[in-house]
Amino acid sequence: LLPIGALFGVVLSACLWLLSRLYVQKAADFRYALQSPQVFMQYQPIVDLRSGRCIGAEALMRWQRGKRMVPPDHFIAAAEKAGFIERVTERVVQLVARDAAVFLHEHPDFHISINLSAADLSSGRTVSMLANMLERTGLPPQSFWVEATERGFLESTDVMQVIDDIRTVGLRVAIDDFGTGYSSLAFLSSFRLDVLKIDKRFVDAIGVAGIGTGDKVVTMVIDLARTLGLEVVAEGVETEAQAHFLRERGVQYAQGWLFGRPQSVDALRKLVAAWLPSQAP
């Protein structure tokens, strides 16, 4: 029995070693690809649920590795683990500025939302990087939101200072994936925030669970946001029924396949040009 156990142990550790090598290799490849055209941004529309108007977009990074699109969850996590996520965020800001400068000048009410990771929230460099970008492009700070996940809040130190500094520069701050990080209400209310993004898993629960448990939870989250004076964006809205439910409860903004998939900056630009002039209230 012992040799079989030993053999099993050897095979297992070999597999683990191989996996970790693959992981390290992937992070290294991504770091290299970061400055190449393999890595680019897509933009997902964020709409006003009442008017249907596209009021902003979330910037999402893409890595086209040969024929394959690598899922963002994978390469972002790899960069976080390998310790170079700040370089990634810097690249995001650079690409967004390049993509959006002209376009944002044309539409001063429109905003682009940028995702920050936990490490970005612990670093004073994030604020100066954003401020430098505004200075370089001459764009107003209100053209940008940053999104920080609840997990990011929990995992980083100095986050309160960084958030305050970002808001002082004039950007708005959203808490992303809300409801997935198990933070307490007291913890959440200690931050000065502007926007709460309801995670897709809550939106998925609308109308499900028979006795309406899902509906009750979503309603609680909406009420919580209102109590804290935050605007609400519902994420991952895929059906008209979900949109209707959220609209009825006074949720202002939504994002999801019902309204638009992540798309190229050119596609977004056309979409906004089509909506903004004619649909303005």
Ligand code: C2E
């Ligand atoms: P996230 O910040 O929660 O972004 C929303 C994700 O939900 C995106 O996935 C988007 O494509 C997807 N989504 C939006 N609407 C729908 C819908 O109606 N149905 C479904 N099934 N999915 C929808 P994506 O682009 O795969 O990104 C996954 C995650 O990777 C993001 O989650 C974010 O945490 C991270 N990520 C992506 N780009 C960046 C980036 O530039 N920087 C950082 N730090 N993280 C990023």
Ligand code: CA
């Ligand atoms: Ca986000």
Ligand code: CA
């Ligand atoms: Ca999210």
Ligand code: CA
């Ligand atoms: Ca998410």
